[in-house]
Amino acid sequence: MAALLEVEGLAKTFGSLRAVDGASLAVEPHSITALIGPNGSGKTTLFNLITGYLSPDSGHVRFDGRDVTGANPGRLYRRGLSRTFQQARVFPQLTVQENLTVAAGYSWAQLFGRRMSAADRERVARLLEEFRMAHVADLFASELSYGQRKLLEFAAVLMSSPKLVLLDEPTAGVNPVMIATMEQHIRERHAAGVTFLIVEHDMPVVMRLCDPVVVLDQGREIFTGPPQAVQTNPLVLDAYLGA
């Protein structure tokens, strides 16, 4: 089976810093692939390259059988590739419901329809039910806790019924209960057919949730394999602990 996302020899240089230096990886359909690596190894830059926020100096990105190198983020989103940010990014001045509604990826004609139609409300209500956030539906996103914002951001990118979701540190900075909640939502959506690529620093979460694990170091992948193998791989230990 062809990979859903294929990254081939991707490179990006900022001045003299090679942030991503010929990275390649593949995300198989229906997997939860983890992307780990020490700080500064290029994980977030790689995310930005894949999702079109940055255009690469060289290399290719293929998504769902098409070359999407340097495509614009909005188009990728409407085509089924969505992402969250490391610092939860929601629209603080919009309500929770609106944060979800705005993320559904509209055509031009739909833009002139009602701000929130009955169909929108229903769809949003179902998603909020799933995320147990119905009680905050009418609050402004600025009134939510950080953990709730992370949940909201995750829920919002699901509005477009994506095939692949890239999560940038979904459990960073939230309490243990919220980590468990987030993990459970990822599992549920995974069971429903969504593929994930996750940057994560919390190793227990990676071990429980992900397979395979891709390890990035100095802008290049140094290991791909099952989570158990990662912990004993000498290259990975070197990258993290220094040789």
Next chain:
Amino acid sequence: MRSIPYAGQIRGVVFVAALASLPSFNLAHWSINIAVFTLMFAVMSSAWNLFGGFTGYPSLGHAAFFGIGAYTLGLWFEHHAVTTGYEPFLMLPLVGLFAGLIGVVLGAIALRTRADVFAIVTITLLFVVQTLAFNLRGLTHGAQGLALPIPPFAAATFERPFYYVLVALLAATMAITYLTMRSKLGLSLAAVRADEDKARGVGVRTLGVKLLTFSVSVGITAMVGGIWAYYESFIYPQFAIDPLITIGMVLMTFLGGRGTLWGPVIGALILETAQQTLAYELGGSEYYLIAYALVFLLVMLLMPQGIVPSIQSVVRRRRRRAVVDAPGPPPSASSSDRTDVLTRDAVVVEGPR
């Protein structure tokens, strides 16, 4: 606690009807003249708000389009006769369309920048257009100015046609604003204002909605420019493309409240009438400018978000307290009614833009 259904529409109709009935009180010429200028600025602030207020992009170039509208109308009637006096008004939609198309082209370039850089690019545009108006003498007659046909209206009611056309244009602009706020277009613009990069990432057509509103916004501004030119009968580059016009639009919108329906209109009503009246009262000396600045400073000190948002956040706080104090179960999750759509952008945690 529910608001009256159609309260917004009723308020709008009453407002427009009140404006339309004003000339029948046989006001003095000087006061209806003030009303004409106030309406011009009410339309232009509303137009500016449609783009600048909703997207947060600080356009300082709108006066360029005011001038483009003024000169477009003036140049057209250099070669076409005016008989009934109403022909220039009938040309206004074409003036707006023409300026809107120029807006698409210039917007596509300027909107590649953001925030401060966008402000500088657009104010540069203003001076480029002004310089062109001065120097394309074959077309605009440069500093000599351009004469328009004299409106053949009776002296006693000379201002009325201008006044009514401006009322109609204000009603149309406010209707566009209202419909924008209630549509997904408005939601998309709010997302752009809040976090444009994030908005791009969730499929909001950021460039498209910005270009569309910019073009409509400058198109309306150009129509006001056309009305102004016909009203003045003689236009000069330094007055047709005047940074003070841009600044007026921006100040009035900030004063009344960005991203609200009524804010720009209220801002124009306060500032423009104050300015014109003070200019009359204090005569040719420029003391009125000090008084004008004083009005503005006071409001900005007391309500930095603008008048309408300040009032709305007080109302919202009151309502919440009332809900908390009320006995019985909390209100259901589906309490977002029509007024919420209007107050939405008001309760804003001020962003960096």
